Amino acid sequence: MNREQVEQRAEELFQGGLHCAEAVLAAVLEGQGVTASDYSPRAASAFGGGVGRSKKALCGALSGGLIALGVLQGRDAPDEKWDAVASAAEAVRSRFEAGYGCTTCSEVLERLGPQEGMGKCIRLAANTAGLFHEALAMPADAGAAACGCTARQAAAQQAKPSARQQCSCGCGG
Secondary structure (H helix, E strand, C coil), rough: HHHHHHHHHHHHHHHCCCHHHHCCCCCHHCCCCCCCHCHHHHHHHCCCCCCCCCCCCEEEEHHHEEEEEEEEHHHHHHHCCCCHHHHHHHHHHHHHHHHHHCCCCHHHHHHHHCCCHHHHHHHHHHHHHHHHHHHHCCHHHHCCCCCCCEEEHHHHHHCCHHEEEEEEEECCC
């Protein structure tokens, strides 16, 4: 699947009755070739509506994507490194925040404004699934650094501090 197909799938799942977190989890996993028989959207059920419909915590769409990222790239043992998944998670969170101005459900909803039939949330969930799909498509050695720029750029800056380059994201790093 490409990003557009993952986004379309997230929209279909949301419109079909799954909520934001469940739809993003399912679409991202399916976009990576994980079949529906290999996962359950129930892993994301408690995260819908900013955790239990409270709207007080992280946007459910972002939570669902983070769960998918953990399923796909997380570690199975405490001695395994989790740098790559942490870097990818921060990169997507940063891009989400840059696009929506915040990550908290209530604030996101306020910024989206009035909506009919959850249309704006459905589109946000689709876009979020696309962000995770893109992050997963990046090679491991090009994972994002904390600012959202690639780790390769960060490593080059560390190797040659005198030849420091400006990050392409505009963070000033």
